Amino acid sequence: MAKQILFNVFEMSSAMHNSHGLWKHPANERTRRYKDLDYWTELALLLERGRFDALFLADVIGVYDVYQKSKDASIRDAVQVPLNDPAFAIPAMASVTEHLSFALTVSTTYEHPYAHARRMSTLDHLTKGRFAWNVVTSYLPSAARNFGLNEMIKHDDRYELADEFLDVSYKLWEASWEEGAVVNDRENKVFADPAKVHEINHEGRFFRVPGPHLSEPSPQRTPVIYQAGSSPKGKEFAAKHAECLFVGGPTPEHTKQSIQEVKRLAESYGRNPDDIKAFTFLNVVVAETTEEAEAKFEEYKRLWSGEAAKAQYGGSSGYDLSEYTDLDAVFEYKHTEHGQSRAASLTKDNPKKLTVREVLESFDTLKRRFAIVGNPQQVADGIQAYFEATGVDGFNLTHMITPGSLVDFVDLVVPELQKRGIYKTEYAPGTYREKLFGQGKRHLQKGHPGAKYRHAEKSTV
Structure with missing residues (x-):
């Protein structure tokens, strides 16, 4: 199959x-x-x-x-x-x-x-x-x-x-x-066996549980x-x-x-x-x-919001597209503390170098x-x-x-x-x-x- x-x-x-x-x-x-x-x-x-x-x-x-x-x-x-x-x-x-x-x-x-x-x-x-x-x-x-x-x-x-x-x-x-810890034993008045329920005693860098x-x-x-x-x-x-x-x-x-x-x-x-x-x-x-x-x-394209798309991209990538004013400049990768895969998607992971103009236009319309x-x-x-x-x-x-x-x-x-x-x-x-x-x-x-x-x-x- x-x-x-x-x-x-x-x-x-x-x-x-x-x-x-x-x-x-x-x-x-x-x-x-x-x-x-x-x-x-x-x-x-x-x-x-x-x-x-x-x-x-x-x-x-x-x-x-x-x-x-x-x-x-x-x-x-x-x-x-x-x-x-x-x-x-x-x-x-x-x-x-x-x-x-x-x-x-x-x-x-x-x-x-x-x-x-x-x-x-x-x-x-x-x-x-x-x-x-x-x-x-x-x-x-x-x-x-x-x-x-x-x-x-x-x-x-x-x-x-x-x-x-x-x-x-x-x-x-x-x-x-453990498996079998819950016995639900009415006759012996035991719902769960305490011997089969354990502390984990985790002590770590971030958590103590x-x-x-x-x-x-x-x-x-x-x-x-x-x-x-x-x-x-x-x-x-x-x-x-x-x-x-x-x-x-x-x-x-x-x-x-x-x-x-x-x-x-x-x-x-x-x-x-x-x-x-x-x-x-x-x-x-x-x-x-x-x-x-x-x-x-085509109907969906007419309703599409480029501003909304840029807002979502900004939060996920860390790139504020409103700051990019040189439209013919190459849109280069820069490190952020946001989602790095999103930041890379239009830069170092893209098959070709994009200009700022191309990036902005890609958000302004719903692409095929x-x-x-x-x-x-x-x-x-x-x-x-x-x-x-x-x-x-x-x-x-x-x-x-x-x-x-x-x-x-x-x-x-x-x-x-x-x-x-x-x-x-x-x-x-x-x-x-x-x-x-x-x-x-x-x-x-x-x-x-x-x-x-x-x-x-x-x-x-």
Whole structure:
């Protein structure tokens, strides 16, 4: 059987995500309904009908205010603000679905692992093991200020903190409660065996956590770990920790090289590179005919906001594009403490040197390179070609109009991919980790740094 594509939907608990300016489209329901629980349960049912693997929920904990040194552009055009906590809708969505999984973005920069571990265990319990954690470090200066810091923690230091954060979390999830600790023995009046519940006694550079973990082991113990770092430090972190890698690149060749680099690094950590699934961005504009799809795309172009796109880029890269006044100068890479992969995307990682004029123009209009546009066969051709050229395992599907773009994808593209044998017609049973890696593999796999904390005599993998 041909390798089958994994699909997530890339979403955010906000009025808009990355379809800048399209909040103005009259069919964009998320703009007015993202605050309603019904919006999220209806979305979950749609995604399960389309056999999506997971709903991937992005998040930030600050306002994009680097561009023009102001928050105004972001607030005016709903650039990931206003923004709700994405965790609260997950149990409701899980309650109306059987197989759809959920990946939640939580930053290690301003959380504490003790409380965080309980939150993650709770969500793994309530979803019956259909849960993943997208590990990020926070790059927005406004977030640092609101958490009482004068400036952001430096990029590489954020990863050092994150590495210890995960170490503490693994100890709480894997080492604190043994399998069989909860006996629920009414006759002998013992709910849990104290001899099988352990302190972790972590003493580190950033955290001191004696334990024990407050929650009993959830179906997966440790949620599936997503990570999206593309800087040298981020790739090392992903190679060590990630089970699902979120990767991008200006060309299919670049994306393929990034995946291969992380997998080689994973082997150096004693991990099986097959224990990492790679995902990249996908955006689609599809209709029954090519002409209808092109008309949709032109409509979206008219609503696009270049100012919103520049505001989002400014916060994620650290580059304030309003300061670049020499339009014919080369847009060069400079180090920032923001997202280094975003900073590199239009500079040292781009196939050719760009001028400032070219960079600014790239944000001012919706470009065809950001989406596959066409009828179902054309879109499926584009997806299949990229899938085969890069070696990715799946895609995080963004969307112009919600839920309309997703309805189009489910109704028009999914059947075409299924007909080609490269997309599932039924879900596999089990937890999210089992759906990704195989039946019986509900816990971290051997070689993963978190697995070493599991009581050896109780290991199931």
